[in-house]
Amino acid sequence: MDRKTSPFRAVTVADVARRAEVSKATAARVLGGYGPVSDEVKLRVQAAAKALDYRPNELARSVSTGKSGTIGIVVGDIENAFFGIAVRSISDTAHRHGFNVILANSGEEVEAEKAALKVLVGKRVDGLIVTPADNRNVAHLRDIVRSRRPLVLFDRPIEGLAADVVATDDRDAAFAATMRLIEAGHRHLAYVTALNAEPPVFTGPEQLYTSSVKARIDGFLAACHAAGIDAPEGNICLAGNAAAGQQRASVERLLSAVEPPTAILASDSLVAFEIFKAMQARGLRIPDDLSLVSFYDAEWTSVTTPPISVIDQPVYDMGTQAAELLIARINGETPPARHCVLPTRFIERGSIGVPRCLTAAT
Amino acid sequence: MDRKTSPFRAVTVADVARRAEVSKATAARVLGGYGPVSDEVKLRVQAAAKALDYRPNELARSVSTGKSGTIGIVVGDIENAFFGIAVRSISDTAHRHGFNVILANSGEEVEAEKAALKVLVGKRVDGLIVTPADNRNVAHLRDIVRSRRPLVLFDRPIEGLAADVVATDDRDAAFAATMRLIEAGHRHLAYVTALNAEPPVFTGPEQLYTSSVKARIDGFLAACHAAGIDAPEGNICLAGNAAAGQQRASVERLLSAVEPPTAILASDSLVAFEIFKAMQARGLRIPDDLSLVSFYDAEWTSVTTPPISVIDQPVYDMGTQAAELLIARINGETPPARHCVLPTRFIERGSIGVPRCLTAAT
DNA sequence: ATGAAAGCGCTAACAG
DNA sequence: CTGTTAGCGCTTTCAT
Numbered sequence A, B: 001m002d003r004k005t006s007p008f009r010a011v012t013v014a015d016v017a018r019r020a021e022v023s024k025a026t027a028a029r030v031l032g033g034y035g036p037v038s039d040e041v042k043l044r045v046q047a048a049a050k051a052l053d054y055r056p057n058e059l060a061r062s063v064s065t066g067k068s069g070t071i072g073i074v075v076g077d078i079e080n081a082f083f084g085i086a087v088r089s090i091s092d093t094a095h096r097h098g099f100n101v102i103l104a105n106s107g108e109e110v111e112a113e114k115a116a117l118k119v120l121v122g123k124r125v126d127g128l129i130v131t132p133a134d135n136r137n138v139a140h141l142r143d144i145v146r147s148r149r150p151l152v153l154f155d156r157p158i159e160g161l162a163a164d165v166v167a168t169d170d171r172d173a174a175f176a177a178t179m180r181l182i183e184a185g186h187r188h189l190a191y192v193t194a195l196n197a198e199p200p201v202f203t204g205p206e207q208l209y210t211s212s213v214k215a216r217i218d219g220f221l222a223a224c225h226a227a228g229i230d231a232p233e234g235n236i237c238l239a240g241n242a243a244a245g246q247q248r249a250s251v252e253r254l255l256s257a258v259e260p261p262t263a264i265l266a267s268d269s270l271v272a273f274e275i276f277k278a279m280q281a282r283g284l285r286i287p288d289d290l291s292l293v294s295f296y297d298a299e300w301t302s303v304t305t306p307p308i309s310v311i312d313q314p315v316y317d318m319g320t321q322a323a324e325l326l327i328a329r330i331n332g333e334t335p336p337a338r339h340c341v342l343p344t345r346f347i348e349r350g351s352i353g354v355p356r357c358l359t360a361a362t
Numbered sequence C: 001a002t003g004a005a006a007g008c009g010c011t012a013a014c015a016g
Numbered sequence D: 001c002t003g004t005t006a007g008c009g010c011t012t013t014c015a016t
Helices: A013-020 A024-032 A039-052 A058-065 A081-096 A110-122 A139-146 A170-183 A211-226 A246-255 A269-281 A315-330 A356-361 B013-020 B024-032 B039-052 B058-065 B081-096 B110-122 B139-146 B170-183 B211-226 B246-255 B269-281 B315-330 B356-361
Strands: A070-075 A100-105 A127-130 A151-154 A164-168 A189-193 A236-238 A263-266 A291-295 A309-312 A339-342 A345-347 B070-075 B100-105 B127-130 B151-154 B164-168 B189-193 B236-238 B263-266 B291-295 B309-312 B339-342 B345-347
Touching: A013 A024, A013 A039, A024 A039, A058 B058, A070 A081, A070 A110, A070 A315, A081 A100, A081 A315, A081 B081, A081 B100, A100 A110, A100 B081, A100 B100, A110 A127, A110 A139, A127 A315, A139 A151, A151 A315, A164 A170, A164 A315, A170 A189, A170 A211, A170 A263, A170 A291, A170 A309, A170 A345, A189 A211, A189 A246, A189 A269, A211 A236, A236 A246, A246 A269, A263 A269, A269 A291, A315 A339, B013 B024, B013 B039, B024 B039, B070 B081, B070 B110, B070 B315, B081 B100, B081 B315, B100 B110, B110 B127, B110 B139, B127 B315, B139 B151, B151 B315, B164 B170, B164 B315, B170 B189, B170 B211, B170 B263, B170 B291, B170 B309, B170 B345, B189 B211, B189 B246, B189 B269, B211 B236, B236 B246, B246 B269, B263 B269, B269 B291, B315 B339
Parallel strands: A070 A100, A070 A127, A127 A151, A151 A164, A164 A339, A189 A236, A189 A263, A263 A291, A291 A309, B070 B100, B070 B127, B127 B151, B151 B164, B164 B339, B189 B236, B189 B263, B263 B291, B291 B309
Antiparallel strands: A309 A345, B309 B345
16 A cells, blocks of 8 residues: 555545644544534634545545445346436435435346345445346345345335335236227237246246236236136247347247237337337238237337337336335334335327227128 | 444454454455465355355445445436446446446536536545536546546547547538438538527537537538538527426427428437427428438337438447446556547438428429 | 544554 | 554544
């Protein structure tokens, strides 16, 4: 460590104290704004600090106080607009309360998520907001809870984990959207999600390692069953996202089946985008050839011809809510784990039509 | 500080050392992975660490080493997909090199930018990547450079600032795109940007406080002048983004002018989106009524009817590049300030047509 | 109100 | 190889 002799070593409380001709403790008090100091001395110290261009070292401060004033966020994919807005919202709220934000991207991989958590805990974040990548693998989240560090699960609840949750009414939303399609006359519906499975076919709910998706598929199936549609499970498409082009391929396969679906419910706007592109590529028209509904009101869904009907999720509010729950806990509140379910809103646009078989019959 | 007595105080090197029956220094050496330790002792310490679930305190580590292993990013607006991808790319590269990332959002406001910088410096980030919100107000960036903290300017160069820059060939790209429109027969072109001005009319380049936009407008005007179009300056629309709905209003005004433009070059995909929506709302058709070209290959531009021609910016590469320049400097390299200009790519889709006046004449 | 001195958890000289 | 002893920059007793 040659910072002491380096020409650019940072100026410290000691330097300021010396220049202001007071003790280190006194300088620290005014600089940190915590102790009682006479106005006269305070001014002298502040002047010295300004003259020296003093910049407090928050790390050192954190080491002694044990609080970092920082919250950690782990999202699945920052490129996804859904998470982009969530991060924006969380940051806004955090700053409003005097907290900063460290962001980590899991890329929807548990191992990366674990690593990210390790780093964030290493940096002693005061609390965490996480979108768990895999609800079958949550030991690391349990550790967080056990260590008493405030944790909020974002968008994806995890059963049996005593952490606050902010999510949406996924099951109901999927149920209602599916019903809407069924009422339009569809009997051959598909659900498409980016989840991975090997082999890529739906065999049961235990495969659905993202709780929000699980809830949605649950709602989808419930609606299908209620309508007496048989074997809707066969049309749940786990399109994957592990390899490049994998999703595209899965979607292609779905569209070129002998008896392709007449309506699709897409689990997120990215997979819906793939579907839209694939349809466009093979000249399929919405809603004449295929009806499409997607989760999340992504920008692009409103400018296509026709625009796409969506299940609008209040992401910004979710972020705000999550940040507020977290900060309340950081500030000492210790209520039992809360589970906030925010309502979605169905936005009907022009992507739902009557299935071709019915129009032909008319 | 009651952590010592708290039932959940974190376990420290000292605790591990005690349990492993070695000195604090030895434990620290194996835990920090820096000194020479015998294999036998190493194993004992590691076992103790695991048993105690030891988590290193990176803050304390940083305080003693003077390095935080963290780089700070300040972007204009994380909600903007352009920045979303940039952040993703920077994070990826940073992690690959063992660095973490702290993100701050300036909301394109200098004051917020200054505050963010203060926080990041307070947290002793090893380096910074910033998209300066206002090139007329860069004293705080000068301070960074003066303090010898590595800094990379992203997307927006600042003249006379000795910092690395990663940007695109904005002027050339705008020039070429404008030429393309002129060749299609347009003589009445408009340039629309989100910059703010009071009053909201273009009076000269000194108004253009974002260097990338300035370069683009420079290219736009050069092309217009080269084609002998007179007073193109009158069609530079500073649509603003300070208040909600302001942009929309500006665009409305532009489209409802007595002699509206027949072609528009949009400075970013958000403003282009506003234009598209406004056109749609008043029943204007692309490209029959109006040709449109936008900077940035945003997702939505490829799924409209017709799709929008764009100037594709290699954002992901820009992020990687920026992170690499920064990390090289953090690792001790000290070359003179570098200026990387990455090439854009014009993607012609279907949004450029022949102006109505010409088709009528034919 | 102020100062001296002892931490915070870790790293880093320096002996041995 | 290992232990002792100082730091890092800040906060926080505890006297005065």
